[in-house]
Amino acid sequence: MKNIYLDYAAATPLDPEVLKTMKPYFTDQFYNPSATYLAARAVRNDLESARRQIVGLLGARPAEVIFTAGATEANNLAIQGIMRRFPDSEVLVSAIEHQSVLEPARLFKNKEIPVDPSGLIILNKLSNLINDKTVLVSIMLVNNELGTIQPLREISQILEKIRNQRRAKGNNLPLYLHTDAAQAGNHLDLHVSRLGVDLMSLNGGKIYGPKQSGVLYFKTGINLQPLIVGGGQEFGLRSGTENVAFAAGLAKALEIAQQKRPIESKRLLELRQSFESQLRRLLPEAVVNGSKNHRAPHVLSVTLPGIDNERLMMELDERGIQCAVGSACSASREEASHVLAAIGLSQDAARSTLRFSFGRFTRQSDLEKTLKQLVLLTAHNR
Numbered sequence: 001m002k003n004i005y006l007d008y009a010a011a012t013p014l015d016p017e018v019l020k021t022m023k024p025y026f027t028d029q030f031y032n033p034s035a036t037y038l039a040a041r042a043v044r045n046d047l048e049s050a051r052r053q054i055v056g057l058l059g060a061r062p063a064e065v066i067f068t069a070g071a072t073e074a075n076n077l078a079i080q081g082i083m084r085r086f087p088d089s090e091v092l093v094s095a096i097e098h099q100s101v102l103e104p105a106r107l108f109k110n111k112e113i114p115v116d117p118s119g120l121i122i123l124n125k126l127s128n129l130i131n132d133k134t135v136l137v138s139i140m141l142v143n144n145e146l147g148t149i150q151p152l153r154e155i156s157q158i159l160e161k162i163r164n165q166r167r168a169k170g171n172n173l174p175l176y177l178h179t180d181a182a183q184a185g186n187h188l189d190l191h192v193s194r195l196g197v198d199l200m201s202l203n204g205g206k207i208y209g210p211k212q213s214g215v216l217y218f219k220t221g222i223n224l225q226p227l228i229v230g231g232g233q234e235f236g237l238r239s240g241t242e243n244v245a246f247a248a249g250l251a252k253a254l255e256i257a258q259q260k261r262p263i264e265s266k267r268l269l270e271l272r273q274s275f276e277s278q279l280r281r282l283l284p285e286a287v288v289n290g291s292k293n294h295r296a297p298h299v300l301s302v303t304l305p306g307i308d309n310e311r312l313m314m315e316l317d318e319r320g321i322q323c324a325v326g327s328a329c330s331a332s333r334e335e336a337s338h339v340l341a342a343i344g345l346s347q348d349a350a351r352s353t354l355r356f357s358f359g360r361f362t363r364q365s366d367l368e369k370t371l372k373q374l375v376l377l378t379a380h381n382r
């Protein structure tokens, strides 16, 4: 039996078009883009056209995007890059951020913004937590465990009001909004001014591009402190010979993902809705986590009370069905997911929760087979 892969929120296979775009830079076009002969200058041009392709999709300017090795690095550069400039200030992060936001935030004065049981930021708590020393607010666009989509536009309007009040009081400390959009590239509009963000992290590994590829968008005027210094590449913000293959691959992957977005998002939403309704019918005790109306179509977090999620995940794996217990990065830890705790799930409920996530190769028949196994195995495991 072929594997049924239901862990697209952890990793996506490389799109063949992306591979084709990347290949020349491993062979004929291997030149260092900083060299000055013609062949190297052509590679530099390709790097810059990859950047232009990306900024075109984000509605940004070329000097506002730098290439990174994935979203973890982009998140670190956003948070540490700002907080090191304002070491006496404070950063606010949502309680359900990925570790690559939580951990850098913990290096500085930080507070966590609580979420409601559906995983949405509690907006009046956010307003109350912002004080005269807050310089950065980091709130993810789509949560990787729940799929919940945050109302960034509304959040950005709250921040704008606070900026105006500050200015009126003579406080000139900036107040920036960063978003980790690693889970959003296949399903949401990433136009930065429509989202209302000042900084945004993206990665290739979730959008059928190469792992360890990513970008940080940062609005003109933001003065980041680099984390990696050396030869001064990427506007002095990320030294090291540029990875043109990955930059070109990421640009192609993002272009394809955004092209496919309307049709693919609708297809996955329909698949997930049918999976959810069958699940409720066959296993009435199952609880679907996350927001009902504000959820990206590729994620389904489900609690099956009384079931040991690790065991069920392994039994599904033995039957060729690959899904996740929480997110891939917290899966190996002892403690239950901080995201599920933040939405109010008990440790027991969190240990009975599985994440299924869908993508380009997910078919109705895969979900039917998965449901059948879930029914058999849960009856057996109780």
Ligand SMILES: Cc1ncc(COP(=O)(O)O)c(C=O)c1O
Pocket (backbone or CB within 6 Å): 009, 010, 069, 070, 071, 072, 073, 098, 100, 140, 142, 143, 144, 180, 182, 183, 203, 204, 205, 212, 213, 214, 328, 329
């Ligand atoms: C929301 C979110 N942020 C950040 C990351 C880290 O991305 P990368 O592995 O590209 O560093 C992930 C990946 O798991 C993620 O889901």
